[in-house]
Amino acid sequence: MLAVLVAGAAATAFAVSASEAEAAPARVFLQLSDPLSTNPVRLQVAAVDADGYAAPFTGRVTLAVGRTSASVPVRSATGQEEVAVPTDALRAGAASATAVLRVGGRTLRTTVRGVVDVASAVQLRGFGCGVITPTQRRIAWQVVRLNGVPMTWPAWTPSADTFPAYVRTVQPARIADSTGRPVPTRGTVTITRGGTTVATVRVPSATRRMLFSVPWSGTVRGRFAPGAYTASIVLTDAVGRTATASTSLIVARSSAGLCA
Numbered sequence: 001m002l003a004v005l006v007a008g009a010a011a012t013a014f015a016v017s018a019s020e021a022e023a024a025p026a027r028v029f030l031q032l033s034d035p036l037s038t039n040p041v042r043l044q045v046a047a048v049d050a051d052g053y054a055a056p057f058t059g060r061v062t063l064a065v066g067r068t069s070a071s072v073p074v075r076s077a078t079g080q081e082e083v084a085v086p087t088d089a090l091r092a093g094a095a096s097a098t099a100v101l102r103v104g105g106r107t108l109r110t111t112v113r114g115v116v117d118v119a120s121a122v123q124l125r126g127f128g129c130g131v132i133t134p135t136q137r138r139i140a141w142q143v144v145r146l147n148g149v150p151m152t153w154p155a156w157t158p159s160a161d162t163f164p165a166y167v168r169t170v171q172p173a174r175i176a177d178s179t180g181r182p183v184p185t186r187g188t189v190t191i192t193r194g195g196t197t198v199a200t201v202r203v204p205s206a207t208r209r210m211l212f213s214v215p216w217s218g219t220v221r222g223r224f225a226p227g228a229y230t231a232s233i234v235l236t237d238a239v240g241r242t243a244t245a246s247t248s249l250i251v252a253r254s255s256a257g258l259c260a
Helices: 018-023
Strands: 004-006 025-032 040-049 057-065 070-075 079-083 095-101 107-117 118-120 121-125 138-146 185-193 196-206 213-215 227-236 243-251
Touching: 004 185, 018 227, 025 057, 025 095, 040 057, 040 070, 040 095, 040 121, 057 079, 138 243, 196 213, 196 227
Parallel strands: 121 243
Antiparallel strands: 004 118, 025 040, 040 079, 057 070, 057 095, 095 107, 121 138, 138 213, 185 196, 185 227, 227 243
């Protein structure tokens, strides 16, 4: 549900060391071919023989961040090939791109290093007047940006004296990654008042829509307690990427005058 965008692994051309070059029948190069590529990251792979001529190769290129990685096969009859490595499953942090190629009967390895900046593709915010009542105790949330693009949906809001008092979309879409694939998320909603946590609502793993809500009983220490609160949500996907948002809300016995 939460998608990842890679700002770019800052890589420079790499060749095996001088001592390795003398012993190896070929040299291997790996560099970014498009510094602006995010998902996928585009890398240029090349190999030359001991005389400096382009050499055919086969192998794999792997982009790794911590324990997360993505790998794609590569093959070239001309000694040069561009590969596109998807980044949906990667965390943020120090990255390495490694090419392991079979060149001229030998296996050669080349690694370049950089930084992968994984920004959440989904941004959330609370919306509507956030009223929680004895009969409709729900906190509503809406996705306002997906992969950096503002999202708008046809919606309607009930009148001020009706329940529930939050916006509903007409045809909501699933929260998805940068390729459009729905991604499940899980998390929690924390309710605070005056800096004190009064309730925590678990958000179970599910493939959620662009607009969703979570129930809360509206009680503090077992009693229904009208007043002003803050609700904060944290959603996490399968590889640990998160999106967070907070909104103020009113617990009331009636929504009259609160949702004008």
